[in-house]
Amino acid sequence: MPDNSVRLGYVGCGFVAQRIHIPNFCALPDCHLLALAEVRGDLGQHVARHYAIPKVYRSHEEIATDPDIEAVGVSAPYSLQGRIAEDLLRAGKHVFMEKPMAVSLERAESIVRAAHEGNSRLMVGYMKRYDPGNVLLKQHLSGWRQSGACGRIVLARNHGFGGNWVYGQDPNIPFEQSSEPAPPSPEDCPAWLPEKWRGPYLNYLQQWTHNINLLRFLLDDASGQAKVASVLLDGDGMTGMTVLDIGGVRAVVESAYTRFHAWEEHTQVYFEGGWLRTQAPALMHKESSATVEIYRAASGGDPPRLTQEYAAPGWSYREEAKHFLACLRSGQPFRSSGEDTLTDVRLYEDIYRAFLGM
Numbered sequence: 001m002p003d004n005s006v007r008l009g010y011v012g013c014g015f016v017a018q019r020i021h022i023p024n025f026c027a028l029p030d031c032h033l034l035a036l037a038e039v040r041g042d043l044g045q046h047v048a049r050h051y052a053i054p055k056v057y058r059s060h061e062e063i064a065t066d067p068d069i070e071a072v073g074v075s076a077p078y079s080l081q082g083r084i085a086e087d088l089l090r091a092g093k094h095v096f097m098e099k100p101m102a103v104s105l106e107r108a109e110s111i112v113r114a115a116h117e118g119n120s121r122l123m124v125g126y127m128k129r130y131d132p133g134n135v136l137l138k139q140h141l142s143g144w145r146q147s148g149a150c151g152r153i154v155l156a157r158n159h160g161f162g163g164n165w166v167y168g169q170d171p172n173i174p175f176e177q178s179s180e181p182a183p184p185s186p187e188d189c190p191a192w193l194p195e196k197w198r199g200p201y202l203n204y205l206q207q208w209t210h211n212i213n214l215l216r217f218l219l220d221d222a223s224g225q226a227k228v229a230s231v232l233l234d235g236d237g238m239t240g241m242t243v244l245d246i247g248g249v250r251a252v253v254e255s256a257y258t259r260f261h262a263w264e265e266h267t268q269v270y271f272e273g274g275w276l277r278t279q280a281p282a283l284m285h286k287e288s289s290a291t292v293e294i295y296r297a298a299s300g301g302d303p304p305r306l307t308q309e310y311a312a313p314g315w316s317y318r319e320e321a322k323h324f325l326a327c328l329r330s331g332q333p334f335r336s337s338g339e340d341t342l343t344d345v346r347l348y349e350d351i352y353r354a355f356l357g358m
Helices: 015-027 041-051 060-064 078-090 105-118 132-147 195-218 316-330 338-356
Strands: 006-011 031-037 055-057 071-074 094-098 122-125 153-163 227-233 240-246 249-255 263-271 274-279 291-296 305-310
Touching: 006 015, 006 060, 006 316, 015 031, 015 041, 015 071, 015 094, 015 316, 031 041, 031 060, 041 055, 055 060, 060 071, 060 078, 071 078, 078 094, 078 105, 094 316, 105 122, 105 338, 122 316, 122 338, 132 195, 132 263, 132 274, 132 291, 153 195, 195 240, 195 249, 195 263, 195 338, 227 338
Parallel strands: 006 031, 006 071, 031 055, 071 094, 094 122, 153 249
Antiparallel strands: 153 263, 227 240, 240 249, 263 274, 274 291, 291 305
């Protein structure tokens, strides 16, 4: 293990932690996974034994006081993981956490304050920002906007109809289970949200926060100026369309759950003279990145052209782990920082206020 490897702890041993994050961090040469915290003791011991993790704790507070740990990954229920991240950040640990950072703006602001108080850094796991295909599309998009060769942007849209999100997962990665029940998770929903809408609200934000965040990334909303223009959702509080204004660009999120066998998602940015489009891969397929389609309308005697580009293969979940470690060592800002994520949390609340007519 390199001397400058990041000394990492991990909190949580659920499905996402076992099938994605723990194997990814363990496989990276610049990471040394030293400790694991899991409230279900038997589960923590099983997972730690499989990955040869030397320290096993029953609580994140123990990792927070471990002087050997400089950074911590967190995968826990939506409301609980924000509280865990806050404690770790305030203790001076750098944190990588699964989205959503928080389910209320009040909690999100408290988490960001904790990072400032602890002089620590937070990265939120918006893995779509790290998909090599989406990065490639953003490069083309920035070039088109700067040159003006294809005119202005007419529309941006993300079609996220979901399906089987674990399609294509690696069957060779073990999944340990516990004989102990998971403890109940607290609720941190916004105080203004009626109780009957808490479930739909959580279901909407846990899935389509990714799509909102990706559109903000592609359209350069680093200053967090995106706002909700209109919301048209069905009675389930999830199916329909949300229209955002991102820097003066109309951006549509098309949302639905379907029984598609794999994963149905694509993102498209239309200009007056062409479009850029990515087709998302199966989320759990390790060596696939989004494909990029480029259409240029006829111009100056040249015929219209439709081409497809392929970014280097790279699993978005692995790429985000690499980014976290690299930024810790270089001091470069995270592509999906806690400060940037505040905008997403604000948008969740604004979307649901608009949906409920509040």
